[in-house]
Amino acid sequence: MSDENPAEPLAAADPEQEKTAENPESSFGEMLSQFEESHRKEPGAKQLEGTVISVSADAVYLDIGYKTEGVLARTAFRDNAESVKAGDTFHVSVKGRNAERYYELSLARVAQPRDWTQLEEAFAQKLTIPGTVTAVVKGGLSVDVGVRAFMPASRSGTRDARELEKLVGQEITCRIFELDVADENVIVDRRAVLEEQALAEGLNQFAALKEGDTVRGKVSRLASFGAFVDLGGIDGLLHVSDIAWSRVGAPEDVLTVGQEIDAKVLKIDRETRRISLGLKQLQPEPWETATERYKAGDRITGTVTRLMEFGAFVELEPGIEGLIHVSEMSWAKKVKRPGDVLKSGDTVEAVILSVQQPERRMALGLKQALGDPWADAAKKFPVGSAVEGAVTRMEKFGAFVQMSEGVEGLVHISEITTERRLAHPQEALKVGQVVRAQVLALDAEKRQAKLSMKQLVPTSLDEYVAEHKAGDVVSGRVVEQREGAATVELGEGIRVTCRLREDAGAQAQSGGADLSALSSMLQARWKGNAAARPEPLGVGQVRNFRIVALDGETKRIEVEMV
DSSP: OOOOOOOOOSSOOOHHHHHHHTOTTOOHHHHHHHHHHHHHHSSSOOOEEEEEEEEOSSEEEEEOSSSSOEEEEGGGSTTTTTTOOTTOEEEEEEEEEOTTSOEEEEETOOOOOOSHHHHHHHHHTTOEEEEEEEEEETTEEEEESSSEEEEEGGGTTOSSHHHHHHHTTOEEEEEEEEEETTTTEEEEESHHHHHHHHHHHHHHHHHHOOTTOEEEEEEEEEETTEEEEEOSSSEEEEEGGGTOSSOOSOGGGTOOTTOEEEEEEEEEETTTTEEEEESGGGSOOGGGGHHHHOOTTOEEEEEEEEEETTEEEEEEETTEEEEEEGGGSOSSSOOSOGGGTOOTTOEEEEEEEEEETTTTEEEEESGGGGOOTTTTHHHHSOTTOEEEEEEEEEETTEEEEEEETTEEEEEEGGGSOSSSOOSSGGGTOOTTOEEEEEEEEEETTTTEEEEESGGGSOOHHHHHHHHOOTTOEEEEEEEEEETTEEEEEEETTEEEEEEOOHHHHHHHHTSSOOHHHHHHHHHHHHTTOTTSOOOOOOTTOEEEEEEEEEETTTTEEEEEEO
8 A cells, every 4th residue: 555645636647647647857736737627527427336345434445446545434335334345346436645655535416517518528427517506496496517507306306395404505416417508407306316326235245244244224115915124225124023022913903114124134026126024033942941931730821812723812012922722711601713712812820731833732711720620520410300491402312401511411312201202302391491310420630520301200119119119919800911920010100020830921922811720719719728829920919919129219119929
């Protein structure tokens, strides 16, 4: 790096100019005069392409093809040169030499044209030129670019009238987009220059980005699917699913336009120049440590976030949700729609049924938080006790009766009534009807209870059983005969089984009474002949029978002939 005399020309260097610039006998004033003279002779100044050599705390040093490097203040860049790195190239113009004898540069600048010829040259080559905003006029700004020029407000690069006022007195860079020498009419454009600069800076920044980087940007626009973030010339997309670990309904619920945020670069598509950003990725993932805080059997409190056909999702903390399936919502009834029990925004208490950390799933139970009603059902409803409840549903085989909240028992169709044989429970019952029944059996583990309605209906059989015992001799009428047994009616509605002895059965099979045998039997009786054969059994006969079996619980009676 040389410390030799200054005064490089703004135009592209040539050997003669370099020789003059490096002549130690030349004074700075002479060099400046030569510089000004050269620009009076040239139709227009040329831009140089500079390559970044290094970046210091306050300046960027560039190789511009001269023996001495050029320098740009970091403030000349939009992001204070944070994205600038060695090897980047920029279009620059030379303004002069600084105290350290480096060439002072400006970005995308050329010397201001001094006559109409230079203006025509700048217009033809689409060069950028400097200008000074002198006033706000109707429809835009008045700009001094060597001559008076007009800049439409739409070409100023500003958004409103207040920003136009701020430009007055400032030096800007613009491009001539309409020129009429005859009418001395010049219209300039600043917006296109700013857009090109932003694009160039954006491309450089895009090239420097890599996945995993943390970047700072400003929210520029919100959409239903996410937010666009201006990273300083390039935009990145922050998808709604990557804003927070908790569920975000709409980006505007969390972000606002103009808000500055830090985000992580998740993916870069070099071909389409798309950048995917993540905000939540800068925070720890809640599920990574979920098993340390949540275990099966724990009671938790959460907020219902959404309802689905199969259940309700409950948020325990940002990023951690559990599912209450419809089958886990009530002990008492079968829930068909979660909305019948819960609604979004409800705060609920539930029990964790399972935690599957790899799958990010948690099963919750709402009914379990209320306690299992079957846990003390055996004590509450002992066998033989009477219960009262409403019929909840009916099947062909029986009716279900609610014994208490969450506990149902089945009354089999055969246990509904003794009055008649039923084809379906609905012939005697209806849903919602309150009935009384006796507990026949209860299995808390299987959550099953057997009930009987007819056992609680008083009958003459109950009285008969209460008044007799095994061994009693009673009279009865034979109503039916079959092989080896007969049905005997001991009273109205009381029918019992009589097992026949082989000799009685043989007589019964003869088909009728033998009159001669009957006469002989009667004569033998009258004479007290104990060996005489008894009268054969026949339907319609009234005979004496002995009770050989009597069960008070099952109401079963069995007799034999005397």
